[in-house]
Amino acid sequence: MAFLSKASCKLNYLRDRLAERAVRALPASTMTVTCRRPVVSFTFDDVPCTALSAGARILEEYGVRGTFYIAGGLLNQVEPDRNMISVQGCHELAEAGHELGCHTFGHEIVHTLSGRALRENLDRNGALLDTFERPVKKRNFAYPYNQGSLWHRQLIADRYQTARGGGDRINRGTVNRGFLWGMEIRQPEQDALALVRQIDEVVKNPGWLIFFTHDVSDTPTPYGCTPSTFSTLVRYAVSSNCLVLPVRDALEHVRG
Numbered sequence: 001m002a003f004l005s006k007a008s009c010k011l012n013y014l015r016d017r018l019a020e021r022a023v024r025a026l027p028a029s030t031m032t033v034t035c036r037r038p039v040v041s042f043t044f045d046d047v048p049c050t051a052l053s054a055g056a057r058i059l060e061e062y063g064v065r066g067t068f069y070i071a072g073g074l075l076n077q078v079e080p081d082r083n084m085i086s087v088q089g090c091h092e093l094a095e096a097g098h099e100l101g102c103h104t105f106g107h108e109i110v111h112t113l114s115g116r117a118l119r120e121n122l123d124r125n126g127a128l129l130d131t132f133e134r135p136v137k138k139r140n141f142a143y144p145y146n147q148g149s150l151w152h153r154q155l156i157a158d159r160y161q162t163a164r165g166g167g168d169r170i171n172r173g174t175v176n177r178g179f180l181w182g183m184e185i186r187q188p189e190q191d192a193l194a195l196v197r198q199i200d201e202v203v204k205n206p207g208w209l210i211f212f213t214h215d216v217s218d219t220p221t222p223y224g225c226t227p228s229t230f231s232t233l234v235r236y237a238v239s240s241n242c243l244v245l246p247v248r249d250a251l252e253h254v255r256g
């Protein structure tokens with residue numbers, strides 16, 4: 001039995017990797033990243049309370065702003081290892097000039113939904129985000145679990161300016177606008193801190209480095225980091241003369 005479950009784990013892993021390669025290989029829409037000055041975006045998925053109380057505050061200390069990909073159904077949720085942002089918290093982010101992006105309503109994996117269910121889901125989340133800030137024509141999106149969808153790629157490309165996955169790479173040259181590369185800030189802490197080297201890379205050869213993380217806490221989950229490390233990364237990006245911008249504003253600079 002152990003052998004079988006190990007084999008099925010491996011098969012699932014291979015299936016997911018193949019699906020990701022297919023989504024990347026067949027973009028619905030591309031864009032060209034050409035920038036003279038390196039651009040760095042700090043983004044948060046799901047948005048635990050500490051992304052506001054520590055993450056947003058640290059960005060503000062350095063005079064910059066970030067992108068927060070909200071899943072409306074997670075608001076106010078209390079999870080075993082984290083509490084999620086409140087309605088009031090979303091208002092605070094918007095008032096401070098941060099960008100609110102979409103992360104589906106209930107954190108569903110996009111490729112598990114039908115086209116109709118996905119449209120309804122995204123409409124619902126978009127309507128909620130419109131209550132926090134002035135409605136915008138097209139927001140930015142991040143895929144739950146970084147899992148894109150071959151089937152829905154056109155729908156996502158039509159609705160959003162960009163959609164971000166993972167992959168731990170810097171965006172340069174021709175990139176898939178519906179599946180941008182994201183660089184994860186996560187545990188172990190020394191790996192998170194070593195991401196300053198990625199900032200060196202984007203300075204050496206300018207492109208668009210999009211970081212993403214979750215909680216910013218002294219006792220981080222595996223998917224977050226400490227305030228000290230987050231602060232180090234933001235300070236390093238700012239002092240390296242990178243443009244540190246939310247995704248919405250970065251777009252004006254990375255397209256030449």
Ligand SMILES: [Zn+2]
Pocket residue numbers: 045046103107143144145
């Ligand atoms: Zn997520």
